[in-house]
Amino acid sequence: MGIIDEYWTGTLQRLQAEVEVFNRLIAHQAERGRENELSLARLLENLIPGRFGIGTGLLFDGRGKYSKQMDLLLFDRIDSPTILAQTNQLLYPVEEIRLCIEIKSRLVKAGVEDAAKKKDSVQALQPAEQYRSPTFALFAYDADTAPETVGQHLASLADARKPDLTCVLDPGILAGQRRLLDPSSDDSSHMCGLTLLHELDPDGARMRGRYVVADPTKGYDRQAHNGSVYxxxxxxxQQVLSDPSRALLLFCEAFIRLLAEQESRPRPVLSHYLDAPYRDIQPV
Incomplete structure (x- = not known):
């Protein structure tokens, strides 16, 4: 296992442990959801370039139109007007925002439609000339249906309403334009797939297309493998193990790379460490 694998497996374990503890301690659903949002925000704060800040609130445009409430926002910290930052900022000019993230503790069909409505509200805003609408992402900690059903829920949306990027951490589902998930592709069609757990060769390298098969004598929900549970x-x-840490890694890398591309900056260093096996996503 390489350095990238070890780091992201540990990152996922910390994130999941933090969420599980608060979900046990907090009975109120709204407070539980907010803590899950903050857990992801803390992860992203250590990942995104320093010129970006993380907030929550509503977007508005020059016509006085507002979006729906957004769980997490990545905004341009450098160009933020200080007149809107004297207290905890809740209103953001659409031109400042680079990424909106809708967060679900558990993804259900109604949650997919709710995310689409929130994207609609962002797309309805009119940025000033030379600015673009923010990227819209959907992140869920787990799903209440099989991966194929999640894919069907996303596919039922019109293309313009689909989240630009979707990650369901458990069991490890990624969705979005193929060229966003894999920079070597120029295919703009939407896909939804699983990040399955690779078998390793004798040198510890991932083997693309070969996945760890579940032990039929053990449970069919989660199983331990090499010290971690999948x-x-x-x-x-066939019953195989899935790899949520790789889904988290690819989700984060995709939007960081997209932010760099939008500002005509070089691809982030992380992108160069992710070879073909890392980007292996099996369609559902």
Whole structure:
């Protein structure tokens, strides 16, 4: 296992442990959801370039139109007007925002439609000339349905209403334009797939297309493998292990790379460490 694998596996374990503890301690659903939002925000604060800040609130445009409430926002810290930052900022000019993230503790069909409505509200805003609408992402900690059903829920949305990027951490689902998930592709079609747990060769390198098969004598929900616990999913009629840490890694790398591209900056260093096996996503 390489340095990237070890780091992101540890990052995922910390994130999941933090969320599980607060979900047990906090009975109120709204407060539980907010803590889950803050857990992701703390992770992103250590990841995104320093010129970006993380907030929450509503976007507005020059016509006085407002978006719906956004769970997390990545905004341009350098160009933020100080007149709107004297207290905890809740209102942001659409031109400042680079990324909106809708966060769900558990993704259900209604949650997919709710995310689409929030993206609609952002797309309805009119940025000033030479500015673009923010990227819109959907992040969920887990789903209440099989990966195939999640894919169907996303596919049922019109293309313009689909989140630009979707991650369901458990069991490890990623969705978005193929060229966003894999920079070597120029395919703009939407895909939804699983980040399955790779078998390793004798040197510890990932083997693309070869995945760890679940032990039929153990449970079919989650299983331990090499000291970590992984979700069990159906793949081509077989029970295999999925790799949420790789889904988290690719989700974060995708929007960081997109932010760099939008500002005509070089690709982030992280992108160069992710070779073909890392970007192996099996369609559902």
């Amino acid at each position: 979700p069990v999913v159906d793949f081509n009629g």
